[in-house]
Amino acid sequence: MIHMSLDELRDFASGILLENGLSSAQVPGVTETLVAGERDGCGAHGIYRLLSAVRSMRLEKINRHAVPTVTEPGPSLVRVDGDRGFAQLAFEAGRPLLIEKARRYGIAALALNRCIHFAALWPEVEAIASENLVAIAMTSNHAWVAPAGGTQPLFGTNPIAFGWPRPGQEPFVFDFATSAIARGELELHRRGGRQLPPGCGIDSDGNPTTDPAAIAAGAMLPFGGHKGSALALMVELLAGPLIGDLTSKESLLMDNGAGAAPIGGELILAIDGSRFSDTPASADQAEALFQQIVGQGARLPSQRRYIARKKSLAEGVHIPTALYEELAGLGR
Amino acid sequence: MIHMSLDELRDFASGILLENGLSSAQVPGVTETLVAGERDGCGAHGIYRLLSAVRSMRLEKINRHAVPTVTEPGPSLVRVDGDRGFAQLAFEAGRPLLIEKARRYGIAALALNRCIHFAALWPEVEAIASENLVAIAMTSNHAWVAPAGGTQPLFGTNPIAFGWPRPGQEPFVFDFATSAIARGELELHRRGGRQLPPGCGIDSDGNPTTDPAAIAAGAMLPFGGHKGSALALMVELLAGPLIGDLTSKESLLMDNGAGAAPIGGELILAIDGSRFSDTPASADQAEALFQQIVGQGARLPSQRRYIARKKSLAEGVHIPTALYEELAGLGR
Structure with missing residues (x-):
């Protein structure tokens, strides 16, 4: 294993992305997502994903010089055309307006269109929940998942993520695929x-x-039989047709066997709970719920990630040597 | 079995509710929900629920003369204080403003507070989807469900419902408990x-x-292990603390062993998809998804309900004699 501090990992990843021609506007967001996965102990969403990111770039499936365009299709709506770049820059472009609108109107939605998705959704909901807003995010990807009772792939792994602000500590966050x-x-x-x-x-x-x-x-x-299948279909509709973007099947057709990262839409909702309720009382209720989960020995989602994060921030991370060498080779 | 037309069933149910002192403002909404369940072949959410509705009324857990109050906690937010009445009247009170706000702002949320929940959520999302809006609804109830990995009841059965408008036909709707x-x-x-x-x-x-x-x-x-458990917790937070209402555990404590219907909050979101996309193209994509589900022999949620509905509208429904007699006894 190769030991690296998070700053060393950040330099390593951003160097590879830059050497592969990714614009300096896109590099920081993509790098932070990769580092965040590794930092939080999610190897499957960590630096390993650099392999598929670079592969997709080399296949010209990603616009390395994407310039997102922000529009307002409604007073409570933000839309970002990602210009076929990574979703991270599109999200950064739309985030301030989403937050402003959620605070002004009480609820707001951000649609990311024509973005490349190659990573987890929790960085998005964590960023919004850190602004004291409740966040829900979902995205479709490639048609790999059959509906319950069917045999043919139709849905993406269609993750749903949720973020809930907690005073004085990291937000409560979950993020899971609707596939098993x-x-x-x-x-x-x-x-x-x-x-x-x-x-x-x-x-x-x-x-x-x-x-x-x-x-x-x-x-x-799907996970959970016909209920998980129904949720996968809901994500498929909300992150695709609702916002004028591709279904997972259309994304896979567009890939045309290249094996690149999916392209398509993402929907993010933000709600300002302070409009509805006396925040301290609500926070107390929520904290009591979290405490009653942990107190009976059940796992609270995001707990493990935050424990891993604390350790990584203090001690750095360990990257398997073979993976490190494979990644280092991408920079040459 | 007793055969009844839907109109006869409507008269039967509303007569029992009126004789038990429910205000004439509340009777139509509650009756329609009961009739809709029976009509759509959902016996567990049909006329059978009249037993618990009347029982809760007699226990004085329900305000028979509730007068909902509508407020606007934010430009995109509607809130209805249900005054401890049935959720149906509160929803009717808030629905026009929710629809208006969704159309004006692109997305809007309706919080129902201090309502008695005794029925399914699909009538609500179907009503909104029939206005060409996408709808998501959720509510908590009584703490009957342990978190995954735990042993103590904490969550309600916390259903999630979703409605998607379909041009020229009934909306696509699902509604399921996050419990197994x-x-x-x-x-x-x-x-x-x-x-x-x-x-x-x-x-x-x-x-x-x-x-x-x-x-x-x-x-x-919960259904689906830790993923279903995370969703149950999301519903618990959104239909309770977010909107200043009870958790399922608090609702059960308030019941104090009486076994009445739960009291608490419900959150309903409405999104105007026409702001984001050329509706015909999006509708075509969605219809293709539905077709690809049905075409591979998988079940599309709400299909069975609409088939049952068509039959009931033409032929009426059959109520088990024992249930009919038990219900008829409630009116005396």
Whole structure:
């Protein structure tokens, strides 16, 4: 393992992105997302994702010089055309106006269009929740997931993320794929030659299987049966047709077998709870809920990430040597 | 079985509500919800719910003469204080302003406070989607559900409903509890002496069980493991602390063992998609998604309800004689 401080990791990642021709406007946002994943102990959303980011750039599937355009399709709405660049810069471009509108109107929505998605959603909801707003985000990606009861891939892994501000500490955040497992997990199992648990997918004949290669050729499945499937469809509609963007199937067709990162839309909602309620009382209720979860030995989402973050900020992170060398090779 | 036309059922239900002292302002909304459940083939949310509605009224847990108050806590926000009446009248009071604000600002939210919830959420989202707006609704209820990995009830069955307008036909709608089963299913199994499938709940020692009585004494479980549990917590936060209302645990404490319907909050979002996208193109994308679900033999939520509705509108409905007689007894 290679030990690096977070600043060293930041320099390493941004150097590779710059050497691959990514504009200096896009590099900081993409770098912070990669560093945040590694810092928070989410290897599948950490520096490892630089492989697919650079691959997608080299395939010319990403506009390295994207210039996002911000418009206001309604008083409570913000829209950013990402110009086929990474979603991070589009989000940065739209974020201040989303926050301003949520505070002014009580609720606001930000639509990111024509963006490349290659990472987790929690950095977005955490950023909004840190402004004392409640945040919900969702995005579609490539059609890898069959609807419950079906056999053909139709949905993306379609994650939903949620952020809730907590006074004096990091927000409560969750972020999960509406598929039974994340696409990254499927790929890591395939690379490692490991079987998946039952219920993750079906082969190309529609039969249940635990073999990641067979699932990749067939279809992943939603989490939680027909309820998870309904949520996956909701994300598909809200991050695509609602905001005038691609469905996961259209994104995969556009990829045309190249294996690049998905392109499409993302919808982010922000709500100003101080309009509705006396914030201290509400915060006390919410903290009591969190305490009653942790107090009975159940896991509160984001807890593990924040523990890992504290450690990484103090001690840095460890990158597998093989991954480090593969990544370093991308810079040459 | 007793055969009734929908009009006969409407008269029957509204007569019982009136005879039990419910104000004439509240009767139509409650009646329509009961009739809609029966009409759409959802027995667990149909006329059977009149039992708990009347029971809650007789326990004085419901204000029979509630007068909702509508306020505007922000330009894009509507709030209705339900005055401890049924949620139906509060929703009717707030709906026109929610729709107007969604159209004017692009997105709007309606908070219903201090309402009695005894029925499904889909009538609300269907009503908004019928106005060509996208709708999301959620509500908490009584603390019956333990978080994933826990053993103590903390969440309500916390349903989420979604509505998507479809040109020239009924909206696409789903509505599901974030618990593995609905509370009504648990009660129907208990009344019928039938076991539940595995994964629905735990006994009071925290051990998995399929016995509905043991689950009622222990805790129900969320659907879909830790992901469903995270969603249940999101609903708990959004329909409670966010809008200055009770958590499911607080609602159950207020019930104080009476076994009445839950009191608390509901959050409804409405989004005007025509602000973002050329509606015909988006509608085509959405219809293609629906078609690809149905075309591969998977079930599209709300399909079965609309088929049942068509049949009920033409032929009326059949009510079990024992239930009919029990209900008729409530009117005397």
